Amino acid sequence: MWKPLHLVPANTRIDFLRFHKFTFVLSIVMVLGSIGLIATKGLNFGIDFAGGIVMEVKSPDASADLGAMRSGLNNLGLGEMSLQEFGSPDVVLIRIPQQDGGETATQEAVAKVQASLGSNWEYRRTETVGPKVGSELIEGALIAFLLAMGGIMAYIWFRYEWNYGVNALIALVHDCVTTVGLFALLGLEFNLTTVAAVLTIAGYSVNDTVVVFDRIRYELRRYKTMNVRDVINLSLNATLSRTTVTSGLTMLSVLALAIWGGEAMRGFSIALVWGIAIGTYSTLFMATPLLLYANLRPGAKAKTAEADSPSA
Numbered sequence: 001m002w003k004p005l006h007l008v009p010a011n012t013r014i015d016f017l018r019f020h021k022f023t024f025v026l027s028i029v030m031v032l033g034s035i036g037l038i039a040t041k042g043l044n045f046g047i048d049f050a051g052g053i054v055m056e057v058k059s060p061d062a063s064a065d066l067g068a069m070r071s072g073l074n075n076l077g078l079g080e081m082s083l084q085e086f087g088s089p090d091v092v093l094i095r096i097p098q099q100d101g102g103e104t105a106t107q108e109a110v111a112k113v114q115a116s117l118g119s120n121w122e123y124r125r126t127e128t129v130g131p132k133v134g135s136e137l138i139e140g141a142l143i144a145f146l147l148a149m150g151g152i153m154a155y156i157w158f159r160y161e162w163n164y165g166v167n168a169l170i171a172l173v174h175d176c177v178t179t180v181g182l183f184a185l186l187g188l189e190f191n192l193t194t195v196a197a198v199l200t201i202a203g204y205s206v207n208d209t210v211v212v213f214d215r216i217r218y219e220l221r222r223y224k225t226m227n228v229r230d231v232i233n234l235s236l237n238a239t240l241s242r243t244t245v246t247s248g249l250t251m252l253s254v255l256a257l258a259i260w261g262g263e264a265m266r267g268f269s270i271a272l273v274w275g276i277a278i279g280t281y282s283t284l285f286m287a288t289p290l291l292l293y294a295n296l297r298p299g300a301k302a303k304t305a306e307a308d309s310p311s312a
Helices: 020-040 066-076 102-117 131-159 162-186 192-222 228-238 240-260 263-287 289-293 300-308
Strands: 052-058 082-085 091-096 122-129
Touching: 020 162, 020 263, 020 289, 052 102, 066 082, 066 091, 066 102, 091 102, 102 122, 131 162, 131 192, 162 192, 162 263, 162 289, 192 228, 192 240, 192 263, 228 240, 228 289, 240 263, 263 289
Parallel strands: none
Antiparallel strands: 052 091, 052 122, 082 091
């Protein structure tokens, strides 16, 4: 007979709330640090948002000399260009700043780059995004994010209670802000694919949170006189095996994507790796412990304070 997989013993009794004040402080530090990095260092916007020209070229040699290429291309008078290897040493991604003069100036810039590199190079693709399109994409991405956050909060508020919805929203903002902060810290390209990854993280995180919330609500009805702190710990331990299996298997898939998915998927996969880890963390140590202060049942705060007291 088939039996479910349990990586965590059924009788596990981990006190997840023991260090919840420390994890709250840690989360606040991560969020504030991420906001600081975004405000000071900024994001490395991709062609989708920043506008400009992107060219993918392949060197006739086994590897491209980026230093020599950068020196030659920056002398063309097209602005400061960005060059990076793209998947292999002989493939280079060239980012050219937005050119004044419209389509004609853009075509002239591409022609100058091709003339500088020579005919031996393979010009695989050329993409152009204007500044107006870039600003519209930024606005659209922000609206999509806000609508997703609002929809998730409204669902949890309707499905459970307002305090569950607020806690879930706090955890979602925590996960998404720290993900964007990671991109600012590492200087990874932030583009539309990254926005898709952030929204995917939000959906994954709330799914994990809702499972735990549902268990807490069930246990609160089952153990009407049990201390709220004990009910939360009981629920977290009861769902720990499910959380471990789900997060572990998803992480394996995403790691495979990060390692073998190629340069084009690198930012997306790195965002998901971080998102799965931080989403699991926020469920266990952010969204759920915050329910201690949500007055889930009459007298819950008093009982929680009594349980936290030295004499308890």
